[in-house]
Amino acid sequence: MAGEYRLLLENARQLVLVCGRGEKYLLRAGMASLAVLQNASLVVGQDGYIKAVGQADVIRNQFSGATFERKIDCTGKCILPGLVDAHTHPVWAGDRVHEFAMKLAGASYMEIHQAGGGIHFTVEHTRKATEEELFNTFKHRLERMRRAGSTLVECKSGYGLNLETELKMLRVIERAKQSMDIGISSTYCGAHSVPKGKTATEAADDIIHNHLPKLKELKLSGEIHVNNIDVFCEKGVFDLDSTRRILQAGKDIGLQINFHGDELHPMKSAELGAELGAQAISHLEEVSDEGIAAIARAKCAAVLLPTTAYMLRLKQPQARKMLNEGVIVALGSDFNPNAYCFSMPMVMHLACVNMKMSMNEALAAATINAAYALGKSDTHGSIEIGKQGDLVIINSSRWEHLIYQFGGHQTLIDYVIVKGKVVYKNERCGITSSY
Numbered sequence: 260m261a262g263e264y265r266l267l268l269e270n271a272r273q274l275v276l277v278c279g280r281g282e283k284y285l286l287r288a289g290m291a292s293l294a295v296l297q298n299a300s301l302v303v304g305q306d307g308y309i310k311a312v313g314q315a316d317v318i319r320n321q322f323s324g325a326t327f328e329r330k331i332d333c334t335g336k337c338i339l340p341g342l343v344d345a346h347t348h349p350v351w352a353g354d355r356v357h358e359f360a361m362k363l364a365g366a367s368y369m370e371i372h373q374a375g376g377g378i379h380f381t382v383e384h385t386r387k388a389t390e391e392e393l394f395n396t397f398k399h400r401l402e403r404m405r406r407a408g409s410t411l412v413e414c415k416s417g418y419g420l421n422l423e424t425e426l427k428m429l430r431v432i433e434r435a436k437q438s439m440d441i442g443i444s445s446t447y448c449g450a451h452s453v454p455k456g457k458t459a460t461e462a463a464d465d466i467i468h469n470h471l472p473k474l475k476e477l478k479l480s481g482e483i484h485v486n487n488i489d490v491f492c493e494k495g496v497f498d499l500d501s502t503r504r505i506l507q508a509g510k511d512i513g514l515q516i517n518f519h520g521d522e523l524h525p526m527k528s529a530e531l532g533a534e535l536g537a538q539a540i541s542h543l544e545e546v547s548d549e550g551i552a553a554i555a556r557a558k559c560a561a562v563l564l565p566t567t568a569y570m571l572r573l574k575q576p577q578a579r580k581m582l583n584e585g586v587i588v589a590l591g592s593d594f595n596p597n598a599y600c601f602s603m604p605m606v607m608h609l610a611c612v613n614m615k616m617s618m619n620e621a622l623a624a625a626t627i628n629a630a631y632a633l634g635k636s637d638t639h640g641s642i643e644i645g646k647q648g649d650l651v652i653i654n655s656s657r658w659e660h661l662i663y664q665f666g667g668h669q670t671l672i673d674y675v676i677v678k679g680k681v682v683y684k685n686e687r688c689g690i691t692s693s694y
């Protein structure tokens with residue numbers, strides 16, 4: 260085949276498709292056995308989309324007359340889809356390392372929150388920060404996520420709470436969307452906490468009558484395009500009724516519902532999400548049996564966050580029960596000042612060890628199912644013709660090393676590719692080694 264293409268990846272030992280029949284998500288049986296090719300090659304077109312994937316000799320013959328902007332020899336290596344991080348809070352100022360010390364000494368998340376720390380501490384610092392400062396730290400964080408293999412990331416606002424700062428955060432996210440080679444799904448999370456001096460009902464009214472109409476206006480003028488709406492539905496934060504009102508109002512202006520629920524207390528958040536047609540609910544450490552059945556029926560993804568349970572020493576989300584009952588299980592890093600982790604390979608490892616998922620299940624949860632949680636599994640989350648050329652190449656002959664080597668991704672990952680463009684190349688790339 261003649262023609263000009265952006266990228267040829269040749270002769271990988273393993274090429275992990277994850278799935279190959281246009282599946283929008285995988286359930287337990289599909290997650291158990293992923294589609295993997297041996298000795299395979301892949302072609303990405305000038306438009307950044309995958310044009311061919313298959314056996315190395317077949318691709319070689321098929322594209323013998325073609326030219327490529329770039330070729331990478333993947334002999335002895337593995338190619339995986341770019342990882343999808345379905346839950347992050349990456350725009351903020353002021354770290355909380357002092358609170359990490361308090362938690363290690365026995366303070367709980369809610370004790371710190373109720374004493375005015377936690378989210379309130381970050382809100383105070385984020386309100387004071389300039390847009391430029393927030394953009395620069397955000398950019399750096401996205402680069403670190405990309406180096407760990409993430410090519411599509413959900414990014415929340417939520418450390419402003421007032422309209423002015425929420426918009427400042429959303430502008431920062433929009434700027435990264437426009438200027439950086441990484442996929443971003445943006446989430447308005449103005450109901451992340453009840454601002455000081457307001458009740459939950461007053462805060463919900465402010466969001467419904469002031470924040471959401473402004474977001475609608477900015478969408479129409481093309482200034483800010485938000486994808487999802489989020490609420491922290493939790494005892495002492497937003498109750499079920501305020502959560503319902505905010506999420507419904509967000510849905511009415513075209514946002515996908517994707518919210519925090521059943522984290523520290525059982526709130527019937529999962530039942531509410533199923534009722535409202537939520538695309539995804541995160542956390543679910545305290546979900547009820549009825550809630551699990553409801554989200555399975557509603558095809559609402561459960562975004563599980565192993566770093567939260569680990570960091571806060573909470574009970575683990577019941578991943579096995581959810582999988583057995585037909586829930587679409589996805590994973591996210593929950594990167595935020597409380598859980599400072601950028602790495603989806605480490606998240607997958609924690610999901611395997613602490614939540615008893617298999618490595619196949621963890622990879623499906625961090626690719627196709629995480630893409631589904633963001634409403635993007637048509638274009639992301641697997642290696643299939645017609646999908647975006649978002650890829651990770653690791654220097655190992657078995658893909659499972661990406662999960663097995665806890666914290667080893669920095670050495671293992673050779674290349675991260677977004678739309679067929681190399682966005683990260685490991686310095687040690689080219690030096691063959693066996694680890």
Ligand SMILES: N=CN[C@@H](CCC(=O)O)C(=O)O
Binds near residue numbers: 377491595598
């Ligand atoms: N639980 C609510 N939100 C975050 C934590 C945010 C923070 O503590 O700053 C979470 O998902 O873990």
Ligand SMILES: [Zn+2]
Binds near residue numbers: 347348593595
């Ligand atoms: Zn969160």
